[in-house]
Amino acid sequence: MKSLISILSVILILCNNRSEAQMTVAIGDFENNTGLFYLDAWEKSIPDYLKSALSKSSQLIIVERTRLQEVLKEQALSMTGLVDSSTAQKVGDLLGAAYVISGTISQSGDWIRIDANIVKTETGQLRSEKVQAKGDGYLSEMIGLLGQNMNHVLTGEQSYQEKIVIKKYPTGYFLLGTAGLAISSYFVNNAYHNKLDEYRQATELDRFDETYDAANRLKNMRTVIVSLTAAAFVGTIYCWINNMSPDEIVAEELTVIPTLQYDLNRGYYAAVTFYF
Numbered sequence: 033m034k035s036l037i038s039i040l041s042v043i044l045i046l047c048n049n050r051s052e053a054q055m056t057v058a059i060g061d062f063e064n065n066t067g068l069f070y071l072d073a074w075e076k077s078i079p080d081y082l083k084s085a086l087s088k089s090s091q092l093i094i095v096e097r098t099r100l101q102e103v104l105k106e107q108a109l110s111m112t113g114l115v116d117s118s119t120a121q122k123v124g125d126l127l128g129a130a131y132v133i134s135g136t137i138s139q140s141g142d143w144i145r146i147d148a149n150i151v152k153t154e155t156g157q158l159r160s161e162k163v164q165a166k167g168d169g170y171l172s173e174m175i176g177l178l179g180q181n182m183n184h185v186l187t188g189e190q191s192y193q194e195k196i197v198i199k200k201y202p203t204g205y206f207l208l209g210t211a212g213l214a215i216s217s218y219f220v221n222n223a224y225h226n227k228l229d230e231y232r233q234a235t236e237l238d239r240f241d242e243t244y245d246a247a248n249r250l251k252n253m254r255t256v257i258v259s260l261t262a263a264a265f266v267g268t269i270y271c272w273i274n275n276m277s278p279d280e281i282v283a284e285e286l287t288v289i290p291t292l293q294y295d296l297n298r299g300y301y302a303a304v305t306f307y308f
Contacts, residue, residue: 056127057092057129057186059082060100060120061078067139086179107123117151129153133151145164163178163281170279177193178283193283195280200275201271201274201275206268213261224251227243
């Protein structure tokens with residue numbers, strides 16, 4: 033009986049230690065500094081995506097957004113104020129969050145970049161994680177990579193990935209289509225020649241007309257299939273060439289971004305930001 037109690041006590045201690053190992057994380061908005069109004073929607077969609085990505089870890093507890101907004105309102109702060117590490121540290125203390133995450137969205141040429149600042153509430157230590165991609169069509173892939181890397185940084189789970197290669201063109205489908213059409217054209221061509229031989233050997237008038245019409249249909253079918261095979265082959269080559277330089281979602285890359293921003297007190301001002 034005593035042995036059973038001891039075992040149960042050990043299990044309870046382990047369970048308590050496991051729950052104590054969980055970390056609470058608060059996720060704020062990501063400020064759009066690109067000047068592109070249609071990216072304003074990203075300011076709130078990025079936190080939602082990140083919440084889904086980080087919630088996959090059993091070690092992380094995500095603060096509900098309504099609770100974060102309540103604390104910010106009480107302190108007369110805005111979501112964008114979380115970019116400042118001292119403010120993030122203060123809000124994290126009030127929420128009981130070990131880490132506070134916020135960030136920015138910026139642009140350099142064709143590249144759209146997301147910077148996530150992770151503030152450790154206890155020490156005020158700041159770590160930044162970044163992802164960037166050409167164009168604005170890869171939000172989910174960018175957040176997938178960012179979330180995976182942040183999960184690794186916070187918990188040690190998963191692995192750190194420097195980039196995702198995105199091949200936009202379906203080379204494999206075109207290749208399969210080319211192969212299938214080529215095989216079909218082979219069998220149709222054989223059927224055409226067999227029917228042509230029957231036509232040449234026909235002696236009865238009815239048989240003569242029947243084999244001639246059948247051979248003619250097979251010839252037309254062969255022409256169509258060969259044309260489709262050639263088109264599929266051209267499509268395969270086109271996709272293969274374009275996939276030789278695929279788009280990439282890149283993390284942790286040194287970038288220098290010139291920015292033009294507006295401040296109510298200082299007006300417009302230019303700056304050059306170095307990202308590491």
